[in-house]
Amino acid sequence: MPEGDTVLQTAQRLHTALAGRLLTRSDLRVPRFATADLTGRTVLDVTPRGKHILTRVEGGLTLHSHLRMDGAWRVYGPDERWRGGPGHQIRAVLGNAERVAVGYRLPVLELLQTADEESVVGHLGPDILGPDWDPDTALRNLLADPARTVGEALLDQRNLAGIGNVFRCETCFLARTTPWLPIGDLPAPQQLVTAAKKLLEANRARSRRHLYVYGRGGLPCRRCGTPISKTTEDDRPVYWCPRCQLGPVP
Numbered sequence: 290m291p292e293g294d295t296v297l298q299t300a301q302r303l304h305t306a307l308a309g310r311l312l313t314r315s316d317l318r319v320p321r322f323a324t325a326d327l328t329g330r331t332v333l334d335v336t337p338r339g340k341h342i343l344t345r346v347e348g349g350l351t352l353h354s355h356l357r358m359d360g361a362w363r364v365y366g367p368d369e370r371w372r373g374g375p376g377h378q379i380r381a382v383l384g385n386a387e388r389v390a391v392g393y394r395l396p397v398l399e400l401l402q403t404a405d406e407e408s409v410v411g412h413l414g415p416d417i418l419g420p421d422w423d424p425d426t427a428l429r430n431l432l433a434d435p436a437r438t439v440g441e442a443l444l445d446q447r448n449l450a451g452i453g454n455v456f457r458c459e460t461c462f463l464a465r466t467t468p469w470l471p472i473g474d475l476p477a478p479q480q481l482v483t484a485a486k487k488l489l490e491a492n493r494a495r496s497r498r499h500l501y502v503y504g505r506g507g508l509p510c511r512r513c514g515t516p517i518s519k520t521t522e523d524d525r526p527v528y529w530c531p532r533c534q535l536g537p538v539p
């Protein structure tokens with residue numbers, strides 16, 4: 290039985306291989322979705338939710354898969370031999386110019402509307418850009434486990450929905466904390482919620498993102514001029530200003 294961390298690692302590998310790239314290959318080998326074609330769409334992100342893996346693509350679609358007992362996703366280079374099992378065990382193939390992801394023995398594989406994810410994978414926290422946005426509930430959820438780091442709590446969509454890695458970095462900058470501070474130690478945690486809302490609203494209104502720290506490693510901080518720091522965590526880049534943001538660093 291794959292553990293949560295296996296699912297997490299699988300989702301991270303898939304994310305690294307697929308996210309931000311256009312699908313040039315799409316083959317779902319289950320009867321219900323055999324004619325579905327995802328080519329020409331960009332993969333937005335691959336997110337684990339409990340033991341589920343959600344591959345979100347442009348156009349509001351999510352490919353939901355579950356590994357259960359012995360399912361697996363493998364990632365190959367374009368000329369690499371596929372070694373995950375015999376061909377008849379393949380349930381899904383998703384590929385771009387550099388990588389191809391092959392899903393073997395997946396007992397659950399379905400295409401659904403991203404908006405309907407909750408119906409299959411459980412409860413999401415208040416959606417920052419949704420009509421039901423509720424900052425008090427989001428704050429209460431974030432603080433439910435005070436020992437968790439700010440960065441982990443912000444990414445957990447059960448607390449509040451909508452923050453990916455980019456806005457995790459940006460939210461921490463505006464709230465003047467590093468992502469590694471235990472969230473219970475934040476002097477004014479409501480600033481996180483306010484900052485997240487402000488950033489996502491601003492991003493929705495603008496065609497081009499204005500970023501404070503993300504993608505700006507080595508460049509001067511927009512507030513204080515100190516070079517922005519960068520590290521990599523779980524295959525994701527993390528950026529912060531070592532002067533403006535207080536708290537532990539790796």
Ligand SMILES: [Zn+2]
Binds near residue numbers: 510515531532534
């Ligand atoms: Zn700064």
